[in-house]
Amino acid sequence: MPLFTGGIWLMDKKKRTSCREEMLQVVQQLVKAKGKNKFSTQEVLDEMERAGTIYKDSTIRTHLTSKYCVGTKKHHQTVYDDYERIGHGLYALVHSPDTM
Template sequence: MSLPWATRGLHRRSPRQRLATPTTELGTLRLQLCSPRSRTVKPDRRQKRTIVGTPTNSLAGRIATMTARDEILAALPSIEGRSSDDTFSPQDVIDELRRRGSSYAESTIRTHVVSRMCADAADHHVRVYDDLERVSDGRYRRR
């Protein structure tokens, strides 16, 4: 029976080493995987992208982390400006983020709009937000 690489060798570690793997940072849980052979720590960065801005003021030179939710929320005012009733479809959001040069996959953006950020959707994710409401089939509005 083969165990995943993250759990192999746990019996050889002390209890302190086994408990030191999960960490919390700024109120959000960030899991860190530790390879038993190399003892290197690899942070989990699946939902974050790092953006480096040009230094135009004191804060712009720093590295900022933009999540998919942050990028969607930043794009909503321009999407709503093109609509007569302030509603939009997931495809409208995907098109706007592609225009802005987002590196997130279409499936990630669509999942955020229809599930994670929608107050009317079922809670199928660990972290959900109530940023959007479903107006009709495939149409959403910011709350």
């Protein structure tokens, strides 16, 4: 899990994680901190940057809005249903952190 310190999420630099794993960790912590299962693409980009991600914004956006999103056209060989689109640029975890 990332470590929250001084308003910044820090990823464990010793263990290399996939973009999906890193994003799920950051989003779960973001949802817990906000107290509601609703977040924007920009919030995810900002929090992943604060966590020290190695992934480009374009990769994060593609994963959130397409590759890991319920109900989108499947343009990728491997897809997951981690997030659902609930509005323009707004998403929710399919499984809230309390049920994971």
